[in-house]
Amino acid sequence: MKIRYMLLHAYGMGGTIRTVVSQANAMAALGHDVEIVSVVRRRTKPQFQIDPRVQVWALNDQRQGVPSDSLGRRAWRRVRGKLVPPREYAARYFTEGVEAAVIRYVSSLEDGILVTTRPALNLISARRATAGVIRVGQEHMNLKTYPKRVGSAIVRHYGKLDTIVTLTASDQAEYEKALPGARIVHIPNAVSAAGREPTRQENPVVIAAGRLVAQKGFDMLIPAFRQVADANPNWELRIFGSGPKEERLTTLIKEHGVEDTVHLMGRTQNLPDELTAASIYVLSSRFEGLPMVMIEAMNHALPVAAFDCPTGPADVLTHEKNGLLVPPDDIDALAAALNRLIADRDLRVRLGTAARERARDYTPEVVMPQWESLFRDLLEHRG
DSSP, X not given: OEEEEEEXXXXXXXXXXXXXXXXXXXXXXXXXXXXXXXXXXOSSSOSSOXXXXXXXXXXXXXXXXXXXXXXXXXXXXXXXXXSSOTTSTTGGGOBHHHHHHHHHHHHHOOSSEEEEOSHHHHHHHHHHSOTTSEEEEEXXXXXXXXXXXXXXXXXXXXXXXXEEEESSHHHHHHHHHHSTTSOEEEOOOOOOOTTOOOOOSOSOEEEEESOSSGGGTHHHHHHHHHHHHHHOTTOEEEEEOOXXXXXXXXXXXXXXXXXXXXXXXXXXXXXXXXHHHOSEEEEOOSOOSSOHHHHHHHHTXXXXXXXXXXXXXXXXXXXXXXXXEEOTTOHHHHHHHHHHHHHOHHHHHHXXXXXXXXXXXXXXXHHHHHHHHHHXXXXXXXX
């Protein structure tokens, strides 16, 4: 079968990019004809390994020194497009020229499956793709977390898609409530467990990872760890990632006097090694889709302390069985959960062992057959 995945920036970093690349690689390995279409291109090489059987190309090559082509893909205008809501998180990318290139592409398709991977692209596919192509919209976030205008556009137009795929059962229920009659299924992102070495619970290290943005809640984690450091001065917190909140977080670390115990580590190409070297994983997000790095940590048998935010943590973790869940945004409760794990090595081992077992439900061997089954069902139904 012909499968086209459309990403905003297939050459960049991020959880969505990584999981979509993994899907494309898996489908190519199963013998399908697979493409990845990147709306923009700002780097020369992809940051994630792409199977050579997967064709990758971009609609708008925005690298310095790349000349305009006859379709004007490089010469985009700075006027905003009309189909992407202004509060969509990637709206700044969708200038008039960029949006026009996406519309031109999706409206040219006559067959196969088109998988779009964020609201901007899902909306354009729903409104402009032809009836000849099967339109699958992936949703990586909870419906309630979107700004009002984005949510309104979703409710108005997503019903035109052939299928909407959410990451969790709770997200599926939310979309079913908002879009009666639409076909909505949930398929989690896949996280490989291959070669993941379990922690030995030897190092006094708590680890967190993600973009340094408000969503990830590191501004709450730092004061929570101040309480941890007071009770356990030999333990440290390592936060991996980069982003616009780095300066603010650096200031918070100084304000709370935890310069010796809380460290902003920047990006790393060796996160599996860092997870193996840690003893606890902490998730402080205000909201999630499906917390991929948390599941990676579980593959390393790390016990998890997490805010029970919408959505994801509670879809994966069962409190006291394979992790500790605390009320959203409750800094004191998160600190208490961390202190409890630090004080009880047996608890860390028990929760971590159960977490590793739970993470097996998200391996490619379990997840990818669900995607292939969905695609085959859609093609048979269309036929």
